[in-house]
Amino acid sequence: MYQYDTYDKTLVDQRARQYRDQAERRVEGDLTEDEFRPLRLMNGLYQELHSYMMRINIPYGTLSSAQLRKLAHVARTYDRGYGHFTTRQNIQFNWVTLEQSPDILAELAGVEMHAIQSSGNCIRNVTADAFAGAAADEIEDSRIWAEIIRQWSTLHPEFAFLPRKFKIAVTGSPNDRAAIRVHDIGVALHLNAEGETGFEVVVGGGQGRTPMIAKTIREFLPARHLLSYLEAILRVYNQFGRRDNKYKARIKILVHEIGAQPFAEAVEKEWEQIKDSALLLPEDEVARITSFFAPPQLEKLGPTAPAFDAKRLTDRAFAAWAKANVVAHKAPGYGIVTISLKAPERAPGDATHTQMDAIADLADHFSQGEIRVTHEQNLVLPHVKLTHLFGLWQALAHHELATANAGLATDIVSCPGLDFCSLASARSIPVAQRIGRQLSDIERLHDIGELRIKISGCVNACGHHHVGHIGILGVEKKGEEFYQITLGGDPGTDAAIGNIIGPAFAGDRVAGAVENLIDTYLAQRSTNAERFIDTYRRIGAQPFKENLYATA
Amino acid sequence: MPLLRNGHIALDQWVAVGDDEALPEDAPIIVSLARWRAERGSLVDEYRQIGIRLKGGDNAEEIANDLPYFDLVAIEFASIADGRGYSTARLLRDRYGYSGELRAVGHIIRDIFPFLHRCGFDAVEARNDRDAKAWRESVGAINVAYQPATDNRLPTTVLRHLPLAAAAE
Ligand code: SF4
Numbered sequence A: 001m002y003q004y005d006t007y008d009k010t011l012v013d014q015r016a017r018q019y020r021d022q023a024e025r026r027v028e029g030d031l032t033e034d035e036f037r038p039l040r041l042m043n044g045l046y047q048e049l050h051s052y053m054m055r056i057n058i059p060y061g062t063l064s065s066a067q068l069r070k071l072a073h074v075a076r077t078y079d080r081g082y083g084h085f086t087t088r089q090n091i092q093f094n095w096v097t098l099e100q101s102p103d104i105l106a107e108l109a110g111v112e113m114h115a116i117q118s119s120g121n122c123i124r125n126v127t128a129d130a131f132a133g134a135a136a137d138e139i140e141d142s143r144i145w146a147e148i149i150r151q152w153s154t155l156h157p158e159f160a161f162l163p164r165k166f167k168i169a170v171t172g173s174p175n176d177r178a179a180i181r182v183h184d185i186g187v188a189l190h191l192n193a194e195g196e197t198g199f200e201v202v203v204g205g206g207q208g209r210t211p212m213i214a215k216t217i218r219e220f221l222p223a224r225h226l227l228s229y230l231e232a233i234l235r236v237y238n239q240f241g242r243r244d245n246k247y248k249a250r251i252k253i254l255v256h257e258i259g260a261q262p263f264a265e266a267v268e269k270e271w272e273q274i275k276d277s278a279l280l281l282p283e284d285e286v287a288r289i290t291s292f293f294a295p296p297q298l299e300k301l302g303p304t305a306p307a308f309d310a311k312r313l314t315d316r317a318f319a320a321w322a323k324a325n326v327v328a329h330k331a332p333g334y335g336i337v338t339i340s341l342k343a344p345e346r347a348p349g350d351a352t353h354t355q356m357d358a359i360a361d362l363a364d365h366f367s368q369g370e371i372r373v374t375h376e377q378n379l380v381l382p383h384v385k386l387t388h389l390f391g392l393w394q395a396l397a398h399h400e401l402a403t404a405n406a407g408l409a410t411d412i413v414s415c416p417g418l419d420f421c422s423l424a425s426a427r428s429i430p431v432a433q434r435i436g437r438q439l440s441d442i443e444r445l446h447d448i449g450e451l452r453i454k455i456s457g458c459v460n461a462c463g464h465h466h467v468g469h470i471g472i473l474g475v476e477k478k479g480e481e482f483y484q485i486t487l488g489g490d491p492g493t494d495a496a497i498g499n500i501i502g503p504a505f506a507g508d509r510v511a512g513a514v515e516n517l518i519d520t521y522l523a524q525r526s527t528n529a530e531r532f533i534d535t536y537r538r539i540g541a542q543p544f545k546e547n548l549y550a551t552a
Numbered sequence B: 001m002p003l004l005r006n007g008h009i010a011l012d013q014w015v016a017v018g019d020d021e022a023l024p025e026d027a028p029i030i031v032s033l034a035r036w037r038a039e040r041g042s043l044v045d046e047y048r049q050i051g052i053r054l055k056g057g058d059n060a061e062e063i064a065n066d067l068p069y070f071d072l073v074a075i076e077f078a079s080i081a082d083g084r085g086y087s088t089a090r091l092l093r094d095r096y097g098y099s100g101e102l103r104a105v106g107h108i109i110r111d112i113f114p115f116l117h118r119c120g121f122d123a124v125e126a127r128n129d130r131d132a133k134a135w136r137e138s139v140g141a142i143n144v145a146y147q148p149a150t151d152n153r154l155p156t157t158v159l160r161h162l163p164l165a166a167a168a169e
Helices: A006-027 A033-041 A065-078 A101-109 A143-153 A223-240 A251-258 A260-274 A283-292 A306-314 A316-325 A353-366 A386-398 A429-438 A442-448 A507-524 A532-539 A542-549 B033-046 B060-069 B084-095 B110-118 B130-138 B164-168
Strands: A045-047 A052-056 A062-064 A082-085 A091-096 A168-171 A185-191 A197-203 A215-222 A326-328 A334-339 A350-352 A370-373 A379-385 A453-456 A470-477 A480-487 B003-005 B008-010 B029-032 B050-054 B070-077 B101-106 B123-125
Touching: A006 A033, A006 A101, A033 A045, A033 B110, A052 A101, A062 A065, A065 A082, A065 A091, A065 A101, A065 A353, A065 A370, A082 A353, A091 A101, A143 A168, A143 A185, A143 A223, A143 A283, A185 A223, A197 A223, A197 A260, A215 A223, A215 A260, A223 A251, A223 A260, A223 A283, A223 B084, A251 A260, A306 A316, A306 A386, A316 A326, A316 A334, A316 A386, A316 A442, A334 A386, A350 A353, A353 A370, A353 A379, A353 A386, A379 A386, A429 A453, A429 A507, A442 A507, A470 A507, A480 A507, A507 A532, A507 A542, A532 A542, B003 B130, B029 B033, B033 B050, B033 B060, B050 B060, B050 B101, B060 B070, B060 B084, B070 B084, B084 B101, B084 B110, B110 B130
Parallel strands: A168 A185, A453 A470, B029 B050, B050 B070, B070 B101, B101 B123
Antiparallel strands: A045 A052, A052 A091, A062 A370, A082 A091, A082 A350, A185 A197, A197 A215, A326 A334, A334 A379, A370 A379, A470 A480, B003 B008, B003 B123
């Protein structure tokens, strides 16, 4: 993975010092809260219901074991012993004080981490495929380009005060695991006929109260022009994006209002002027960054692992876990392991400091010291030998980390909701827990197969409910919590926004409603291999709707 | 409000004239884009030094052809959150070759000095005299530039690959 050189180190150290000075001026009353707010937000510090929350960047979801141990240390020392992994591959600590926030940033700088631009109306932490560098289906490691974007966007002086926050995602695989079409900018790596690397660029996707799927504004952009093209998009947006209404300020509204084609023309016109400027990526710099993402030194193994197969035959629980939580690696004899942070009764995405330490140790033993964070709020060990899986599974089980549900109905994505978030309309974690309880039968869970349930506590959609196969949105009606259900959303290559199925449900009826939708699916699916989303696409909403509201 | 030029308190000889105000005699004046458009002929005849004041929504392109008439361009920041002026400044400098004074006015706090500086501003209407020191300290507080901008810093993409001899110069 990427390692800081003296420039990177200098920048985060200087930034940590600068922030300490700003925080001290705030504590001493030299800065008003109005003046301090944008500064603390640019360093990831939010004021929440009960305390400050600090969001720390995990660039493109890649962590070293040393970094994860540091996060465990922060959880133990500055928080209440746990952290929350987010849908943007970051981590949040919910119980931070203003006074200690500079210490946290100083500690993080020591392991090449920071919170710069993890909030505020600026370019946020860039996200990428959590399986990058390991996935069997990838064209090229997307993290090379994500790192290049990370550096360019960090403290970019022109784009520190955009109309609204700005999110960029990169995929290096035709199977989009980075949800690029629901980002402000999505970048999809392609090779052209000559075998050169380039990108399809999509713009104007997003969730929130006006969900939209991004439009392609360029089919193929040669890789060396990546930064000038991004700069052109950002410059057009910075000048012309709406600033009169915060709900209409995202780039998706600009693209929608002026049209994707005219928007693309404006970008191309700007880009023509700067494409051969100092933004042109120097080959030696691309080579330098690429070298950090060289494939790990893995053993040459055969594609089969008899010991692994034998264990699967004799241990059903292990077999179930391996089926759901392990996917093919590009190196034969290896697998990519998802560590579910969705154990029953736990808040989705939460990990305790002991769990983080344990995972860091397991990464050192089994996975080249590397960990990933997924936008489904799970962790990943990207390079595990198949013959090590059984031992790994046992060790994970010891820490309540072996839940066999990756991609299944209880692998629920949920934002913090009303339990923590000051913007929330309703709770979301308890709803996730109730659905988890309802679907606790592991055989049935596996029979249902892939099903993405996503829950947001308000229209801001941090829980990505718009792109859940089943999406659940908390709303407040006359002081009571209700939940609106959408069907058919998809964050991936066939990106789609879910459709509202009908009237909302009270909190205690949501799990039953989900159960009802699943029953309809099981009755209607053409084969056991047809996923929930495929059945929905084939038969439409009507059969689901009829059953769901039949008794109402 | 003290004026800072390159981080030093400077005498401000310019007179900012409202759209309905009478023009002073024989002083360098700063007028709005609207007034410039309306009275351009007489302004050019009567004043040796003219400055223009742009609002956040006024784009660089709108004055690109008139730049030879101006010795000062003031860009207004209505609030700290309005970042349009950064793009305007960079375009004036990088694309249209403007080399006169580029002044940030409006809601300016010292914490945005580094951004202003990197986007080509050389003057600000500051809040108090202490801001002069703050400017000098803060523009160098982070001296690594990950990206090219409108100052003379080499971005890391270039700096990292300079031959050692050249880097030492
Ligand atoms: S979706 Fe709403 S409730 Fe949930 S984290 Fe975002 S703002 Fe808070």
